[in-house]
Amino acid sequence: MRTTSRPRRAALAATAVLAASTLMLTACSSSSDDKGGSTDAGGKVTLNIGDFGTFGYVEAGLYDEYMAAHPNITIKYDTVQDGQKYWDALTTHLSSGSGLADIQAVEVGYIAQATNTLGDKFVDLGKTEGINPGNWLDWKSKQATTPSGSLIGLGTDIGPMAICYRTDLFQQAGLPTDRESVGKLWAGDWSKFVEAGKTYQSKAPNGTFFTDSASGLFNAVLSAQPEQYSDASGKLVYKTSAGVKTAWDLAVSASQAKISAGLRQFQDPWNAAFANAKFATVVCPSWMTGIISKYSGDSGKGKWDVAAPPVASNWGGAFLTVPKAGKHTKEAAALVAWLTAPEQQAKVFTKVGNLPSTVGGLQQPAVQGAKQEYFNNAPTGQIFAAAAQSIKPAPIGEQDGNVKTIITDNGILDIEEHGTDPAKAWENVSKLIDDKTSN
Amino acid sequence: MATHVRAEAPPARPAWRSRLYRFDLKASPYAFIAPFFICFAAFGLFPLIWTGWLSLHYVDLLKPDVMEWRGFGNYTRLWSNDQFWTALRNTFTIGVISTVPQLLMALGLAHLLNYRMRGRGFFRVAILAPYATSIAAATLVFVQLFNPDYGFINWMLNAVGIHPNWYSETWPSQIAISTIVTWRWTGYNALIYLAAMQAVPKDLYEAASLDGANRWQQFTRITIPSIRPTIMFTIIVSTIGATQLFGEPMLFGGGVGVSGGSAHQFQTLSLYLYELGWPSRQLGRASAVAWTMLLLLLLIGLVQYLITRYRKRHELGG
Numbered sequence: 134m135r136t137t138s139r140p141r142r143a144a145l146a147a148t149a150v151l152a153a154s155t156l157m158l159t160a161c162s163s164s165s166d167d168k169g170g171s172t173d174a175g176g177k178v179t180l181n182i183g184d185f186g187t188f189g190y191v192e193a194g195l196y197d198e199y200m201a202a203h204p205n206i207t208i209k210y211d212t213v214q215d216g217q218k219y220w221d222a223l224t225t226h227l228s229s230g231s232g233l234a235d236i237q238a239v240e241v242g243y244i245a246q247a248t249n250t251l252g253d254k255f256v257d258l259g260k261t262e263g264i265n266p267g268n269w270l271d272w273k274s275k276q277a278t279t280p281s282g283s284l285i286g287l288g289t290d291i292g293p294m295a296i297c298y299r300t301d302l303f304q305q306a307g308l309p310t311d312r313e314s315v316g317k318l319w320a321g322d323w324s325k326f327v328e329a330g331k332t333y334q335s336k337a338p339n340g341t342f343f344t345d346s347a348s349g350l351f352n353a354v355l356s357a358q359p360e361q362y363s364d365a366s367g368k369l370v371y372k373t374s375a376g377v378k379t380a381w382d383l384a385v386s387a388s389q390a391k392i393s394a395g396l397r398q399f400q401d402p403w404n405a406a407f408a409n410a411k412f413a414t415v416v417c418p419s420w421m422t423g424i425i426s427k428y429s430g431d432s433g434k435g436k437w438d439v440a441a442p443p444v445a446s447n448w449g450g451a452f453l454t455v456p457k458a459g460k461h462t463k464e465a466a467a468l469v470a471w472l473t474a475p476e477q478q479a480k481v482f483t484k485v486g487n488l489p490s491t492v493g494g495l496q497q498p499a500v501q502g503a504k505q506e507y508f509n510n511a512p513t514g515q516i517f518a519a520a521a522q523s524i525k526p527a528p529i530g531e532q533d534g535n536v537k538t539i540i541t542d543n544g545i546l547d548i549e550e551h552g553t554d555p556a557k558a559w560e561n562v563s564k565l566i567d568d569k570t571s572n
Numbered sequence: 573m574a575t576h577v578r579a580e581a582p583p584a585r586p587a588w589r590s591r592l593y594r595f596d597l598k599a600s601p602y603a604f605i606a607p608f609f610i611c612f613a614a615f616g617l618f619p620l621i622w623t624g625w626l627s628l629h630y631v632d633l634l635k636p637d638v639m640e641w642r643g644f645g646n647y648t649r650l651w652s653n654d655q656f657w658t659a660l661r662n663t664f665t666i667g668v669i670s671t672v673p674q675l676l677m678a679l680g681l682a683h684l685l686n687y688r689m690r691g692r693g694f695f696r697v698a699i700l701a702p703y704a705t706s707i708a709a710a711t712l713v714f715v716q717l718f719n720p721d722y723g724f725i726n727w728m729l730n731a732v733g734i735h736p737n738w739y740s741e742t743w744p745s746q747i748a749i750s751t752i753v754t755w756r757w758t759g760y761n762a763l764i765y766l767a768a769m770q771a772v773p774k775d776l777y778e779a780a781s782l783d784g785a786n787r788w789q790q791f792t793r794i795t796i797p798s799i800r801p802t803i804m805f806t807i808i809v810s811t812i813g814a815t816q817l818f819g820e821p822m823l824f825g826g827g828v829g830v831s832g833g834s835a836h837q838f839q840t841l842s843l844y845l846y847e848l849g850w851p852s853r854q855l856g857r858a859s860a861v862a863w864t865m866l867l868l869l870l871l872i873g874l875v876q877y878l879i880t881r882y883r884k885r886h887e888l889g890g
Contacts, residue, residue: 402722553835
């Protein structure tokens with residue numbers, strides 16, 4: 134029995150091996166499948182959108198609205214929660230030219246990498262019909278423009294900053310509580326903010342601090358400076374930059390005056406400190422209001438308020454881009470233009486609070502008249518829109534995100550957590566940056 | 573019936589059939605294992621060699637097709653880099669304070685589970701539960717527990733008057749991360765030990781107890797020597813795991829996870845590799861770190877091998 138069946142078993146084995154390897158090869162290759170849209174015989178187009186965090190298009194029902202108006206178009210989306218992971222994957226896809234969606238979102242922190250190193254991978258939306266770069270705030274469009282002048286991304290939202298503060302803690306420390314007087318405490322100068330902090334700290338309720346973190350203060354001060362990490366040509370100048378020095382000195386002085394709780398933003402202890410009312414102020418871009426109400430919870434309702442910042446500046450925001458590798462770049466560009474138009478931006482703002490980046494969007498009644506109940510009915514739409522108008526742009530370079538992380542996380546946080554001597558911390562930081570940014 | 577007849581008449585077979593038969597006997601095993609090795613070559617060996625080749629170049633993550641020859645420059649740069657040595661030291665200390673208690677506890681647990689007791693099946697499944705939990709979920713819970721201000725652990729430690737900051741201080745942060753690793757892998761190792769213990773012949777224990785050996789003596793004189801190869805295996809696997817430690821410190825550190833805390837106090841080699849390769853976009857240098865890690869593992873493996881060989885000889889000789 135055994136001997137006679139041998140040849141047949143060999144044939145069977147060979148077939149099995151073949152089948153197994155085919156299976157494995159197809160399994161391996163399926164991941165490299167092009168994610169780009171496809172066209173049916175009937176002219177139907179499927180557009181894929183890749184984004185991160187909360188863009189608010191699903192929440193505001195914009196995809197459904199667009200599909201209803203354009204029956205030939207089907208929209209599919211894929212949202213990644215973590216922005217850093219999203220960008221890491223996107224860069225890999227862009228450099229290999231596969232796995233890309235028809236529309237990809239890019240955060241402002243990475244837009245300089247996209248315009249400089251990856252500029253040729255995106256469609257120039259400035260030349261697309263029906264898109265006028267002048268509709269956006271001037272600096273917003275400029276950030277998404279490559280050195281050769283093509284506009285690779287249309288602005289979605291922006292993050293003009295205000296100061297969110299706790300009226301209960303301010304009152305206990307003998308500071309004014311209404312938002313006009315509070316704004317006047319520090320109007321025009323961030324160093325007045327630190328001074329106000331010292332006043333607060335001298336009469337502070339036990340165990341509380343004036344502000345959450347010196348790094349947050351550093352970012353806020355720096356983003357209002359005309360010169361930041363890089364010069365107009367994109368070269369790193371952080372060592373000699375007047376802006377970086379001002380921001381660093383102010384953050385260090387805040388840390389040494391012990392007006393900062395020394396927490397790392399977006400970290401668990403920071404989240405928990407909201408619920409426990411451990412600090413009285415947070416520098417807050419429009420999108421931060423959602424975070425505050427989430428972590429402060431019901432106990433913080435009506436106790437938070439929003440005041441004008443010492444100097445207006447921007448923190449965060451994003452762009453929608455159309456990679457050239459997509460199959461339906463024309464249809465994708467049209468969808469991007471529609472999604473970022475003033476009316477749609479206003480709808481997104483009402484749903485999730487992302488502030489419009491178009492001039493027209495900021496003027497929409499839905500934005501101008503917006504009030505937030507959680508923040509003592511502060512007219513947040515007005516406050517943020519006003520701040521948005523007076524933002525002065527600064528050149529951003531490719532390495533800015535990396536440099537910022539090192540200065541705040543390995544410099545200022547190190548001073549706050551370990552009491553490192555500021556001079557030594559700066560030396561440490563420049564050594565790390567030189568190492569990471571030199572080839 | 574027919575088969576019987578044919579089997580009894582081998583000379584009638586043509587010669588090529590017997591050749592085919594011999595070929596089949598020799599070749600089919602290779603054909604059977606081929607799928608694994610084909611996949612290994614494509615997804616294991618090739619990346620390994622390619623990483624080695626990359627480590628000799630300057631490569632930008634965003635432009636991986638443009639390579640600039642650096643020779644061993646990336647490696648000599650590591651040698652003179654403080655952050656690399658810090659990461660190496662952290663990897664070693666976290667490795668020791670997670671692996672040693674983990675394996676000792678696993679051994680003890682396995683020994684206990686090896687007894688006849690009620691609900692044995694339940695306990696055996698229960699100790700495997702941490703292993704089945706995802707790193708992210710487990711780490712999130714531990715992050716809450718270790719919160720310096722509001723966490724459960726400091727709340728308890730307050731009673732004895734100590735208040736460590738589990739994030740910013742070097743030893744507390746490393747101990748916190750090791751706790752996550754230990755929690756996750758103890759049950760897994762215990763199960764491996766348990767399997768090995770059950771293969772130890774029962775009559776050895778019977779003979780020992782007749783000779784008057786107590787439980788502890790049975791454990792150290794019979795159980796441990798009998799499962800020594802298994803212990804060796806778990807040590808090697810744990811060492812590899814400890815060298816590649818990434819997820820726990822990354823998630824434990826939250827926003828500062830990649831740099832391993834503000835003073836790199838818990839940055840491991842894998843995190844350093846990631847920091848160089850992704851945020852800093854220096855793929856060549858990251859590859860050099862990867863290869864250094866491989867060489868370190870081979871070195872550790874060699875030392876472990878030499879120790880076992882020495883011990884074996886020593887014992888057989890004595």
